[in-house]
Amino acid sequence: MNLPDWLVPLSDGVFQIDTFFHGDHFDAAYLIVEQGRAAFVDTGTNHGVPRLLAALDALGLAAEAVDWVIPTHVHLDHAGGVGLLMRALPAATLVVHPRGARHLIDPTALFQGALAVYGATAMARDYGVLLPVAAHRVREAGADETLPLAGRPLRLLDTPGHARHHLCVWDAASGGWFTGDTFGLSYRCHDTAAGPWILPTSSPVQFEPDALHRSLDRLLETTPRWMYLTHFGRVGDVPRLAGLLHEQIDAMVALARPLAALPATERHAALKQALAELYRAQLQRHGLPDLDQGLRALKVDIELNAQGLAVWLDRERGAAR
Template sequence: MMASVAGHALELIAPGLYRFDTGYLRKNHTAVYLLVDQGQVAILDTGVPANVPGLLEVIEVLGCSADNVAYVIPTHVHLDHAGGAGALMQALPQARLGVHPSGADHMVDPSQLEVGVRALYGDAFFDREYTPVTAVAADRVEPLDDGRVLQIGGRTLEVVYTPGHAWHQLGLLDHDSGKFIAGDAFGAGYPGFGDEGAPFVVPVVPPPQFKPEAYRDTLARIVQSAPAQVAPAHFPLITEVASVAATLEAMLDAGIEATWAADSVDDLERRLQTVWYDWLTTGADWSAYIKAYGKDIWLTAEGMWLWREKQR
């Protein structure tokens, strides 16, 4: 099932589970997932503030109303995943905001988050992509414990902590469909690279919370949960879960080796571009690769370089 909503694609990926292309930065870059069952809705990630009107339209297209939304759950509080949370919550009177405990304060008072994102991306990018960031009332925020099981209609969503990309990250396992909603815990991939079910993905580890051991543990935990598919925020579905996890871990190790060899963050970015390109199939276009993955690699270079400095 495909339906055009506010210029974006809404795709049924399992009974009652939909993927909404936010259009953030470009088509097929960032997804939000919606679980609908027995008249209840959970919105998993939110996109940026500009995505809120489209998401509200999507809810209506699916035959529901704002009152049917029980939970809004950002996988983590980075603004491409949680930037729309405050505005969504204002429009969804019955919803609770479920979030990792380490991210709850940032949802209630996003001022520190804004300062950090402006420092990383610059004011022009922040003002274009992320404003306005709206606070969520504290009494509507529900910290979610690891292993918590949420009921959405007759469906169960299990909360799984997935640190590595960020300490405040969690994933959601939909037991009925076997889909694991992973946010950024299982790399970033975009259509046109790799194979169906085993897309080319890169580890994305922004500053300031990258921890290699946590990232490796998260990959292992997701594999051990034995999902039928991993549904990442960026972007193709992953069926070959174990093999993609092994590749991600190998790419992470290669990235760490490059981090110790680099003499600057710019040098590290160039090294990562070259090192990870080698995992692509022969004949992959370099310029298309850089266009698709350049920002992710830049962000990872910043995160790995800061991690290296902390080790010293």
């Protein structure tokens, strides 16, 4: 089968789709195919939807063959294209965390929240207009339930820590979790002879380190062979990467707390500097030869992680009063 280079067959009927958000190898959606039926996990933005539909065509699947669309959470790089995609898939049901369902039925608040983070220019360029999904086509996922895909079980697990509306999808057939942002970010430009490197994401506004530690541990209970990351791609060597994530979550908490009382602008700059120093040390230990280039690849993530840590600090300080 001659497939485009952005559509990668992995194993066991799992296909990786590069949505081309922010360029190559940054944002993935996944298509699971079983006996002629299909499910999408994450969608990317509106701009990625033509590729998702083209993936069906390339694999000889009709739009009517898609039973499930499952965004891991409603952040726009994972779910911004949900409304547009659902309009093209007449038989599909949208399955989403209960905390996220209302935001996809009426995406007004979701758009306004993202607008506050990214600004109007970036929203127009990167995301476009968010389309609603009819309520009767939306199913709220249970805390630990299983969907059937032509007899293939897809287990949905509530996994807060990055966001309170986050779920991960366990696919026993391939031995992997579709992890959204719960299992962090791993870019292929940071791979070395030691394998992939990974970092947690604390992007605004619901980072909760204790919950994230617990969610990681729950994912490991199935002894997964693979983690299918939205950012970016399938990674193995799961126990080592989980250890790196636990280590860095604790390091992020440790570097942030002494900065809590600083004025907002000064604190943001200090958080960005501290995160950059943390990642430089991590990448040096990992054996990356060009540390400056490695940090440049993390520019957006350092900005968003600093913003998310600031929100968490303010919430923690408010709870302590």
